[in-house]
Amino acid sequence: MLVLDAVVRSYAWGSRTALARLRGDAGPSAHPEAELWFGAHPADSAHVRGGDAPGDGRRSLLDVIESDPVGQLGADVLARFGPRLPFLLKLLAAEEPLSLQAHPSRDQALEGFDREEGAGIPLDSPIRNYRDRNHKPEVVVALERFDALAGFRDPMRTVELLGAIGVPELDPHLGLLRGQPDEAGLRALFTTWITMPQAMVHRLLPKVLEGCIGYLAGHGNGGEFAAEARSTLQIGEAYPGDVGVLSSMLLNRVTLEPGEALYLPDGNLHAYLHGVGVEIMANSDNVLRGGLTPKHVDVPELLRVLDFHSVPATPTEGxxxxxxxxxxxxxxxxxxxxxxxxxxxxxxxxxxxxxxxxxxxxxxxxxxxxxxxxxxxxxxxxxxxxxxxxxxxxxxxxxxxxxxxxxxxxxxxxxxxxxxxxxxxxx
Missing domain, CATH: 2.60.120.10 (Jelly Rolls)
Incomplete structure (x- = not known):
């Protein structure tokens, strides 16, 4: 048993105060702390202290496992997953919304990795989608109130939401879903939005945000879709002009109270909005982004991976x-x-x-x-x-x-x- 020092990942959406508060620090951290990685991921392994570590007394957990896979992982885990830790544990603090993203199934990851390897795309290339051959299902548990978007909402509820904000410019798009309120309709509307020319996004998106403001004003800052309208405004402020603001309106809006968890399977489009939580996932770095990010968005590959079936985002207490x-x-x-x-x-x-x-x-x-x-x-x-x-x-x-x-x-x-x-x- 050894002390495990996490790797700090500093992203712009992280918090200067949330993890500092957990540590008991008197002041904020010098940089936004988004994630602490506890695991043996090749991109950024945590380190163990003590034992037979040379020099400063710290060794990469990845190196520790590679040097003694049977002693560290056990014969059963080694036989099932090979000489690697199959999970990655994180402590996450989101001050601002994260990107819309989904993760492939194991078969999709195997095919996609081999395809990109065959095409000669370097592993560290910004246009690389598959950095390993593994899937990446996740569970997140809230340590404090935690807001997220997860999975496609029931299409008829989305029709009601888009109708409630009263934006005439949305009527042609709304017709796609009203006429086919199932996974095919969701795919058609999502595809229409994510492939929309930027000039059209700049015309439509302000109208949608005005509609959300009007909805909240007309309902005394309440109403049946108040949480969805506020989230759309929050995301629109964080990512102005990003078509992902529109796509986010198709997803379930969920709030986890402390101790509640959410399971995110393969193909689930999701985004964390705000909060602090513990996250565990299969040990993979395969991410297909769908907006709310300046990073590469591979639309054809995202559409191949996404599961457009509507599923409720149901918190569980374990x-x-x-x-x-x-x-x-x-x-x-x-x-x-x-x-x-x-x-x-x-x-x-x-x-x-x-x-x-x-x-x-x-x-x-x-x-x-x-x-x-x-x-x-x-x-x-x-x-x-x-x-x-x-x-x-x-x-x-x-x-x-x-x-x-x-x-x-x-x-x-x-x-x-x-x-x-x-x-x-x-x-």
Whole structure:
């Protein structure tokens, strides 16, 4: 069991305060902190501290696994996925909306990667879609209120929404969906919008935003579609002139409360709008973008990957697995994610590694094979993690005080802490 230092990804949509607040820092960070990566991704691997690491005492987790795949991953995981950690765990803080995006299925990724390799497109090329041969389903769990767009809304509800904002210029487009309120109609309308000449976007989009303003004003800033209208205005302000603002109106608008989760399968068009959450995914970097970004948008490939079936975006609170642990279910063999609430006493986790234990609240003392690691003394507290290889024994977790920050209502029950546990999924 070793301390795991994340890689900080600083993107413009990140927050200067959200992760700093979790850490207990008095002030904002110097740069926007968008994601902390805990994993062994080839593009940016986290590092372990301690053990037999040379020099500054840090080694890439990718190197640690490659040097001892059986000891780190275990024979079962090695047989199923090869000598790599099959999941990537992230801590995400979105201050501004992210790009619209979708991820391919495994078969699509295999075909797309080999096709781009055959075409001689470098892996680091900005027009490269497939950087590996893997799919990328995801689960996100909210640590605070978390707003997102996910999956295509029921077509008739979208007809009602677009009609409610009262934009005559939308009538020809609305007819595509009203006449065929199914996946074929959604594909036709989405394709019309995403291939629309920029001059037409500049004429239509301001009318749509004016319609959203008018809808909110006419309903006292409320109304049946108030959340959708406000999101469209927020996205339009963040990405002026981007056709993705129109496309975003076809998607389910969902809010996760703390502890609620959302599963995003292959082909699901989505975008995170605002909030802080823990995200786990298959260990892949394959992204097909659909707007709200200056990056490359490959329209034909995106249309090939997207699933246009309308599906509800339904938050889940997970399933209880004992008194203190909740498991967030998904149909993905690469990963399993659960949360553990600690307050008084301790929790013993069976030695079924590999796993990553990420602290998101308070501080935790971890004991493995009689070797104690005090989280406060070793800086393993909120926003930091432990790497537990397959060769480790059971791990015992106990919440301990964090003296340098205010304890959240510790009371008579003692200090509180929260741990997210990322493991490989069932076969």
């Amino acid at each position: 399933v209880a697995a004992g008194a203190r642990e909740r498991v967030y279910l998904s149909a993905t063999p690469e990963f399993s994610l659960s949360s553990i609430e600690l307050r008084g006493g301790c929790v013993e986790l069976s030695g079924a590694g590999p796993e990553i234990l990420l602290c998101t609240q308070g501080a935790v003392r971890a004991e493995c094979d009689g070797v104690k690691t005090d989280v406060v003394e070793t800086t393993i507290h909120a926003t930091q993690a432990l790497w537990v290889p397959a060769s480790s024994g059971p791990v015992t977790l106990t919440a301990v005080p964090r003296n340098h920050v205010q304890e959240p209502s510790a009371g008579a029950g003692g200090p509180q802490a929260q741990i997210f546990r990322a493991r490989v999924g069932a076969a």
